[in-house]
Amino acid sequence: MTVEKKKSDLAKEPGVRTKLFIADETIGLGKIDLLERLGEAGSISAAARQMGMSYKRAWFLLNSMQSGFREPLFVVKRGGSHRGGTTLTPLGADLIRRYRSHSDLVDAQSNEILAWMRSVQFER
Amino acid sequence: MTVEKKKSDLAKEPGVRTKLFIADETIGLGKIDLLERLGEAGSISAAARQMGMSYKRAWFLLNSMQSGFREPLFVVKRGGSHRGGTTLTPLGADLIRRYRSHSDLVDAQSNEILAWMRSVQFER
Numbered sequence: 001m002t003v004e005k006k007k008s009d010l011a012k013e014p015g016v017r018t019k020l021f022i023a024d025e026t027i028g029l030g031k032i033d034l035l036e037r038l039g040e041a042g043s044i045s046a047a048a049r050q051m052g053m054s055y056k057r058a059w060f061l062l063n064s065m066q067s068g069f070r071e072p073l074f075v076v077k078r079g080g081s082h083r084g085g086t087t088l089t090p091l092g093a094d095l096i097r098r099y100r101s102h103s104d105l106v107d108a109q110s111n112e113i114l115a116w117m118r119s120v121q122f123e124r
Numbered sequence: 125m126t127v128e129k130k131k132s133d134l135a136k137e138p139g140v141r142t143k144l145f146i147a148d149e150t151i152g153l154g155k156i157d158l159l160e161r162l163g164e165a166g167s168i169s170a171a172a173r174q175m176g177m178s179y180k181r182a183w184f185l186l187n188s189m190q191s192g193f194r195e196p197l198f199v200v201k202r203g204g205s206h207r208g209g210t211t212l213t214p215l216g217a218d219l220i221r222r223y224r225s226h227s228d229l230v231d232a233q234s235n236e237i238l239a240w241m242r243s244v245q246f247e248r
Contacts, residue, residue, distance in 0.1 A: 012145075012148060014145055014147075015144070016142060016144055016145070017143050017145065018140060018141070018142055018230065020140055020237070021136070021138055021139035021140070023138075023246040023247075023248070068245060069245060069246055070244060071244065091244060098237050098240055099237075102237045105233040106142070106230050106233060109226065109229040109230060110226065113222050113223075116218075117144065117146045120193055120194060121146045121192060121193060121194065122147040122191060122192055123147075123194065124147070
């Protein structure tokens with residue numbers, strides 16, 4: 001039992017992920033997670049830190065995601081009682097919600113191909 | 125009417141694509157198309173030409189895809205009445221079939237998010 005458990009730890013679980021294409025930009029799970037953390041943490045630097053990436057990288061990813069949309073996904077508020085901070089717009093929150101809900105639909109359709117991949121994948 | 129058609133040609137249609145993760149490799153539409161052409165054309169060089177990529181690039185992509193699987197996706201047959209050539213194994217054909225059928229399931233779940241992306245995407 002212990003040996004089996006170790007073995008399955010080593011073998012990576014197959015997965016299925018969805019990517020959105022919008023106005024020449026691609027949006028996958030990484031960018032969505034980053035946007036969500038931005039909304040929760042309230043600053044790009046805090047979100048970047050949480051994702052283990054540089055501020056520059058986070059800024060680049062958020063900026064590229066933004067290029068796909070007509071309206072802003074987030075706004076930077078300067079001043080005020082919380083000394084500024086970044087908040088998601090309703091559009092940004094909507095993007096996260098819609099991506100997650102679409103991923104749930106995809107997951108619900110993926111059991112068969114996942115089981116097949118488990119049965120044929122290379123074992124290290 | 126003509127003007128509208130031109131406009132919609134310029135504006136990219138939003139899309140949804142699926143990527144499979146298997147034993148540290150990723151498999152998306154590009155690799156699946158390449159594998160299918162390999163099966164149809166019977167040689168890596170012909171498949172590469174059809175996809176507008178170098179032989180080296182096609183070989184790299186096929187090789188990386190193969191690394192995800194225990195058994196071969198295609199075999200090179202030397203000699204015989206057709207002077208050799210590459211054919212897909214049942215596993216290779218199965219991968220294509222399963223990827224396409226999973227993509228159809230995903231497409232069937234994507235109308236809502238696609239309509240939303242059309243309504244919010246940046247127009248050049």
